[in-house]
Amino acid sequence: MRFIRSLKNFFFEKNLRLGKLLQYFVLLWIFFVLWLYWVRLGIPGFTKLDEWIRFINTEAAHVLAKYFAASYLQ
Amino acid sequence: MIIQILWLLLYCLACLSMGSVVIKAAGWKRNTSLASTTILLATSFLLGCAIFANVWMLLAIAGLFNQWVIIAVCVASLVAGEKSVVSLLPGVKRQIQSILSDFSTETGIWKVVIVLTIAIVLLPGSSAILENRLEGDSNAFYLVIAKTTAAAEKIQPLPGYDAYSNITMQGELHYAALMSLGAPDMAAQFVYPISICLAIFLLALARRSGMGRRGQWVALAMLFTSTAFTFLIGDGKVDLFGASPGVAAFFWALNTHEKNQQSRGALFITGILIGFSIMAKLSYLPILLPPIFLLIVWRQWINGERSSFFQFIKRNLPGWVLLGGVIALIFIPNMIKNQVFYQEPLAPIISQGNGGWLEQNWYTEPIKQRLLLTYPLALVFGNYFAQYGLLTPLSLAFAPFVFWLKPRRRILESTLFQVTVSALIGVLLWISLRPTTFAPRYFLTPLLILFLFSAAGAEFISLHINKPIGFDWIIPLSIIFILILSYNLFSNLYPRMDSYVSGGINREQYFGSDYQAFKYLNQHAAPGDRIFTFTYYTYWLRADLIECMDHNYERTDKIQSATEKWDYLFRRGFRYIYDYSPSNFGELIKLNIPDGVPNYLEVTPVYSIGAHHIFEIQSKDPSRHPDIVCKQNGSKLYQLLPFHD
Numbered sequence A: 001m002r003f004i005r006s007l008k009n010f011f012f013e014k015n016l017r018l019g020k021l022l023q024y025f026v027l028l029w030i031f032f033v034l035w036l037y038w039v040r041l042g043i044p045g046f047t048k049l050d051e052w053i054r055f056i057n058t059e060a061a062h063v064l065a066k067y068f069a070a071s072y073l074q
Numbered sequence B: 001m002i003i004q005i006l007w008l009l010l011y012c013l014a015c016l017s018m019g020s021v022v023i024k025a026a027g028w029k030r031n032t033s034l035a036s037t038t039i040l041l042a043t044s045f046l047l048g049c050a051i052f053a054n055v056w057m058l059l060a061i062a063g064l065f066n067q068w069v070i071i072a073v074c075v076a077s078l079v080a081g082e083k084s085v086v087s088l089l090p091g092v093k094r095q096i097q098s099i100l101s102d103f104s105t106e107t108g109i110w111k112v113v114i115v116l117t118i119a120i121v122l123l124p125g126s127s128a129i130l131e132n133r134l135e136g137d138s139n140a141f142y143l144v145i146a147k148t149t150a151a152a153e154k155i156q157p158l159p160g161y162d163a164y165s166n167i168t169m170q171g172e173l174h175y176a177a178l179m180s181l182g183a184p185d186m187a188a189q190f191v192y193p194i195s196i197c198l199a200i201f202l203l204a205l206a207r208r209s210g211m212g213r214r215g216q217w218v219a220l221a222m223l224f225t226s227t228a229f230t231f232l233i234g235d236g237k238v239d240l241f242g243a244s245p246g247v248a249a250f251f252w253a254l255n256t257h258e259k260n261q262q263s264r265g266a267l268f269i270t271g272i273l274i275g276f277s278i279m280a281k282l283s284y285l286p287i288l289l290p291p292i293f294l295l296i297v298w299r300q301w302i303n304g305e306r307s308s309f310f311q312f313i314k315r316n317l318p319g320w321v322l323l324g325g326v327i328a329l330i331f332i333p334n335m336i337k338n339q340v341f342y343q344e345p346l347a348p349i350i351s352q353g354n355g356g357w358l359e360q361n362w363y364t365e366p367i368k369q370r371l372l373l374t375y376p377l378a379l380v381f382g383n384y385f386a387q388y389g390l391l392t393p394l395s396l397a398f399a400p401f402v403f404w405l406k407p408r409r410r411i412l413e414s415t416l417f418q419v420t421v422s423a424l425i426g427v428l429l430w431i432s433l434r435p436t437t438f439a440p441r442y443f444l445t446p447l448l449i450l451f452l453f454s455a456a457g458a459e460f461i462s463l464h465i466n467k468p469i470g471f472d473w474i475i476p477l478s479i480i481f482i483l484i485l486s487y488n489l490f491s492n493l494y495p496r497m498d499s500y501v502s503g504g505i506n507r508e509q510y511f512g513s514d515y516q517a518f519k520y521l522n523q524h525a526a527p528g529d530r531i532f533t534f535t536y537y538t539y540w541l542r543a544d545l546i547e548c549m550d551h552n553y554e555r556t557d558k559i560q561s562a563t564e565k566w567d568y569l570f571r572r573g574f575r576y577i578y579d580y581s582p583s584n585f586g587e588l589i590k591l592n593i594p595d596g597v598p599n600y601l602e603v604t605p606v607y608s609i610g611a612h613h614i615f616e617i618q619s620k621d622p623s624r625h626p627d628i629v630c631k632q633n634g635s636k637l638y639q640l641l642p643f644h645d
Helices: A002-014 A016-041 A047-056 A059-071 B002-025 B037-062 B067-105 B108-129 B136-152 B171-181 B184-208 B213-224 B239-253 B263-280 B284-303 B309-342 B365-373 B377-381 B393-397 B399-404 B415-433 B440-449 B451-464 B471-491 B494-501 B507-511 B513-524 B543-547 B562-571
Strands: B530-534 B574-580 B601-609 B612-619 B628-632 B638-642
Touching: A016 B377, A016 B393, A016 B399, A016 B471, B002 B037, B002 B067, B002 B171, B002 B184, B037 B067, B037 B171, B037 B184, B037 B239, B037 B263, B037 B309, B067 B171, B108 B184, B108 B213, B108 B471, B136 B171, B136 B184, B136 B543, B171 B184, B171 B239, B184 B213, B184 B239, B184 B440, B184 B451, B213 B393, B213 B451, B213 B471, B239 B263, B239 B284, B239 B415, B239 B440, B263 B284, B263 B309, B284 B309, B284 B415, B284 B440, B377 B393, B393 B399, B393 B451, B393 B471, B399 B451, B415 B440, B415 B451, B440 B451, B451 B471, B507 B513, B513 B574, B513 B601, B513 B612, B562 B574, B562 B601, B562 B612
Parallel strands: B530 B574
Antiparallel strands: B574 B612, B601 B612, B628 B638
């Protein structure tokens, strides 16, 4: 427990710069999860929002989604 | 429909009153900081459900499950518990006022989150004004056995599910009671108050884990954006009858340490809740008992007087025995049922031949490996057979925030840590015991409790860390995004309901093609006519026709020639064959209509729409008659009896 606490202390409290960097990673993680959920649901409707999402989802993003869908998410 | 809704409300009140009597009996007489009035109300409701289900089971075994007995029990409960329920209401009012007061101090964007969350909580409840939304298993078993039990006033193994009927039952008996009372279309809606109780206990656990109001709203949004949870509300399945008391048992287990003067009462309540949970869903046996016992011992160890290990055991052993005794007590009605029908009281756990369905293996080894490698992603994004619903992506998205949480000086004393570790053990136990039975509903309780650490992290970050990234905006926006997606999921269901209510589509179109086919049979078949079915889904058949349907031992797949098959079907007294093409597995072709039909029989196709086909069997030779008939024999129950002229 002490080991975990000291690690946590180092990353999230003492080493502020690294802590901030990790915040950006978490931000990316949140966007990634939400976007993947959107892809997974494949929801029809939401016409305007749907177009907007389609605009954001570039070709590369589609390939990535396809990869995840095929390889990991069945 | 209004009358049916009133019956449902009355039944809920009766459960609540019965439960409040049990809470009194458990020695829990007042609301304390350990259990608020809302908690006591929710606990009363769940305990009432547990007691009622067991009373109904005993009555149904004895053949006394009729409307007047049910009304008498409900009225007696209302009279006995009315005062204690009413005494709790001012406390609920105070809690609502406190929530409203906290709402006014929230920022604008969080107010939007709260309003949307409340709306999505109310959404499944609004379907209570509509009729049963049947899905798969409920159309095949859970609501069907309830229908036959209500009609026959006695429980019997369901034809076609002869071995499976040894399953532990709770929800089915509530459905049956509501059908008996005259609310068949509202029966499945009884799950909605059960789901609200689950939400109340999840929030109570969040509060006990140190979360404030905001964290609780996040947890509530997570719960109602999990389709693994929302799909189970009102669809006739019985999984939430197991999950809801499971979460409640986790909460009450926190009160079982000796610093709490009412710890014995808490142990008693925890025992009933665990028993109820396992009785409703047998899969909760391995995933609830070890984690909750661990949680109880952990709390007792941390909060108890420092003493030797043996003294600790000596001091707490009576409480553990009480807990085990109460859990065992809840099993007795089901044991009686299985003794009466199968001569196996411990079935399906210990059974000579009727427990085979417990051993389920859904996938091959490579899929199993991929599944195990992709936990927890598969729970949120998976698309596996019979998975039926996903967990909210918010739990996964906010999970990294847990690293920012500041634990107490001793992490082992943190309630959040204790609850999370216990729930995690429950999940790991299920994964190791049944790796391929991949459906969140089988181990929903620990999965939902794992939302708490994500919610705690999200609350902490949104309150304390705004720089360099504005998480105080990102977090509520993410929740709003997922809430809107979830509304869209509901909208797949609701336009159809809307158009049914407004008269855009009729009852046949709303309930689907099997409803139409069974409507034909209900109109044309005489009481007690036997129907040989090639389908799992028979809810819409008339109750007497379901009672007289084919049993497992009457399947014809072991008979070689078509002529012999027809001869056998006639002798067993079958008047109709109902075929739903996707379910017949080629058996209908083997009947070889019309060439395989014996000369003395006439088989007429009388209904054929889409995948649904009905054939009528009649004898051309008046001297030939079936060996058995299905009819009532001195009771409302239809039975197979030898043919007599």
